[in-house]
Amino acid sequence: MRPSLLDPLFAPVTTLDGVGAKLADLLSNIVPGDGTGRELRVGDLLFVLPHSLVDRRNRPGIANAPEGAIVTLELTVSRHHPSPPGRKSAPYRVFAFDDTGEIALTFFHARAQWLEKVLPEGEKVLVSGRMEWFNGRPSMVHPDFIVPAAEADTLPTLEPVYPLTAGLSAKVLRRAIGQALERLPDLPEWQDPAFLARNRMPGFGAALRRLHAPQEPDDSTPESQFWRRVAYDEFLAGQLSLALVRARVKRLSGRPLTGDGHLEAKIRAALPYALTGSQEEAVRDIHADLGQPERMVRLLQGDVGAGKTVVALLAMARAAEAGAQSALMAPTEILARQHFATIRPLAEAAGLTAAVLTGREKGKERQNTLDAIASGAVDFVIGTHALFQESVSFHDLALAVIDEQHRFGVHQRLAITAKGNAPDMLVMTATPIPRTLVLSAFGDMDVSRLTEKPAGRQPIRTVTLPMERLGELVERIRKALAEGQKAYWICPLVEESEEVPLTSAEDRFAALQKIFGSAVGLVHGRMKAAEKDEAMRAFKAGETRILVGTTVVEVGVDVSDATIIVIEHAERFGLAQLHQLRGRVGRGALASSCVLLYKGPLGQTAIRRLEVMRETEDGFVIAEEDLKLRGEGDLLGTKQSGTPGFRVARIESHTDLLQAARDDARLILSQDSDLETPRGEALRLLLYLFGRDEAVRLLRAG
Incomplete structure (x- = not known):
């Protein structure tokens, strides 16, 4: 039960004087929500902070x-x-x-x-x-x-200026926030007094009151000790909740998975290349985790084409040596089938069986696969999230590998845990994530990073080209096709739009078809899965030589003889997305190029993005630059995935606090795992205040 002390803050916002249903709707447009779609509460208004001040x-x-x-x-x-x-x-x-x-x-x-x-x-x-x-x-x-x-x-000599929405006046908003502050109860201190003193931070209530009624112009800036205090509270709530998930996941104790390395040796022998140093290090980390009685929960970060799948496969071989099954879950059917195509021949070289399970398998074929998984005849199962949602029963699932982690939230990780006897978990992402965001979104995991390109990977030459030189580009592609190469051509839209004056994939497809005829294929997100697969197959097989598409080709599609990627209206894409798209080429022995087509004039941010793409191929450098240009906003697709977008904390201003909050959360739980001391009781209030109720439920569930 939520402590009654917090009841005034958890009352609906309509209990405030002068706030009816209509005004509550307007307020919900500006309040940073927790993503659950619940009704607005009084306490939510406390975290609507001013973006500037009027000095009177x-x-x-x-x-x-x-x-x-x-x-x-x-x-x-x-x-x-x-x-x-x-x-x-x-x-x-x-x-x-x-x-x-x-x-x-x-x-x-x-x-x-x-x-x-x-x-x-x-x-x-x-x-x-x-x-x-x-x-x-x-x-x-x-x-x-x-x-x-x-x-x-x-x-008011210093008047805070808040974000507004059509129909909501500053005066009405200030009045509502003022009433919320009056309802803020006197809360016990949950932070370490020595930490507060060292950082000159006030109490939680005092900090919020000063942010909303500043006495000096700097009081309401993210750098002030008042803002930093509340940001630290938010970070600590997030890190505590992740640490509690981690403790819960680990407590469902795994089992040591050990082997003699004979299957791993056979797979290594079948590989056409040697592993890089960082791949070897990741394999060592994973094998060490698997050998422990506690469950493994590890994040494997690697740039586009850094060889994560092979590392995962060697982990799966270790599970097979221990006599157990592994499952690899990918976010899309295309990606699941590609993983299957990579893994099956290597598994067979070691005498192991792999099967694929997506929404496409039907009837008898599907039933045969399900039976083989249940009997233990299949060692490696590759599929989409259907693996963990449908009536798939494993004989003995000991390792779950999840690809493209940012598509799945913390709580889906817990759901996967329910399959098998608390399987070890290896999570992979090809989106290089800045260290700070790894801490905030994946604080419940250990992290391995693959930082080198596999042997044989060619560097990719990146050039920027204004739309006015489109004719030259088409000629360059004509020559490349004559030499037997292939090209991707990416557009931001599927079809023409009156609102946005951009070339669509369908328009570009029609224009290129007039020049290159049947050599041009088309793939976009509105096509049925089977149509997309067919377009990809035809391109891979060489039946088409140019594939026009939207960002649907962004994740994981592997065509080794594609050497050119054109990204039209590159100024419209984020850095992370440009980098992911560029990684579709440079996968074979031939030199590859990425052409960023842009339409001027460009703003400062767009110019900087294109510069960064020309300067570096290092995804981790690019991710850090993206964070500087955009803030933490949507870098991880946080709106969809259940990773935390912050209400108060600003990653770019408060990075130092995030590391401190992670260390503090781990220390707290090592000394008070069920939050039962006086400070632990106060920390439970903090978790409720920042919408981390699930973490409190985990405590109760033991």
Whole structure:
């Protein structure tokens, strides 16, 4: 049960004064949600932080107030000039003065009664707003604040500016946030006092109040100790919840998988190349994990074509030596079949059996495969997520390998655990992830990185080309095809769109078909799986020589004699995606090239992206650059995958805190695994506050 102390923050936002269903809908547009689609709560408003400040401390007097500046003036009201009768569009002016001159306060469509009440003639008032000068005469149109001089202390000298949405005014939002702050209970401290003192961090409540009511211009910046305090709380909640998942997964104790290496030796002998140094190191790490009685939960990161599949295969061989089965799960059918095509001949060389299981197998064929898996006749099962969702029963599943981890969230990892007797887990990703994001999204895993290209891989020459030189490019491709090469041509859209003036895959396909005839194929995401597979097969077999497509070819498709990839409107793609696409070529013995076609003029970010692509092929360098250019936003597809997008923390500003939070979370759980000490009880409140309720449920489930 959630502690009752938090009830005021977990009440629906509609329990606040003046917040009905309509306003709640508007608020939900700006509140950073937790992705669950639940109704908005009072506590959610606490984490809507200002993105900038308006400084109202400047009091220069009328004559010295510069054009366009936000100023605060102490005025005496002299006279009202209402709009002339019958001319509602004409402004209502109130004239006022100070020691330096006179100003016109200008209002459109104003109610005379209200203006006479807030600006009574002869009274002293404080007004604040943007200064304007017309023909040498000072004016302020619709001042932001008007208060009697006697109530000067109610005027916010530093006014936070929040994100807004159509129909939501700053005043209404500030009022709602103010009410949420009033409901914030006095919470026990969950952070280590020595850590707070060392980093000059205030308490949680004090930090939030200062962020929403800053006293200095720097108070509301991500670098301030107030913002850093709440960011650290968020990181710690995330790291604790990942560490609890990890502890739970490990507690379902695995078993040592040991072998004498004879099957592994046969697979190595069948490989046409030697493993790289980092592949060997990863294999050693994995074998060491498999030999332990605790479960392995390891992330294998490798750049495009770094040879992750072979490392996974050698891990699967170790499971087979221990007399158990392995499963490899890929996110798409194309990728699952490609893994199967790579693995089956190597497995057979070692006397092992591999089977594939996707949505395409039907009827008797499918039943035969299911029976073979259940009886233990199959050593390696390769498939899509259907492997873990349908009525697939394994004889003895000891190792689960998951490809392209960012498509699957933490909780799907737990679901996979239910198959077999708590199988060891190896997770692979070809999206190089900056170290900081590895910590935030995969803090529950050990990490191996493949940092070298396999032997024989050719470097890829990357060039940028403006759309105006399209004709030259087509000629270059004509020559390459005559030499027996193949090319990909990637477009950002499937079909023409009125809203977005970009060339679509279908348009480009039609244009290239006029030049190259039946040598051009087409593949995109709206085609049926069988049509996509057929387009890929024809390209691989050489029946087509140019494959026009969308980013559907991004992940894992392997055609070793494709040597050119053209990415049209490259300025529209993110760095990580450009890098993934480029990795479709350079897979054979021939030199390969990547042509980034762009349409000018380009913005600064687009220019930098294309520069980075020309400068380096190192996916990890590219990922770090992507993080700088974009922030952590969608680098991992976090919206879809259950990896944490942060409400308060900013990876680019708070990296140092993330490492500290990971270390602290591990230390806490090593000393208080069930969070039962006074600090542990306080940390449970933290987990609830940041929407990590699942972690608390894991505690209860033991």
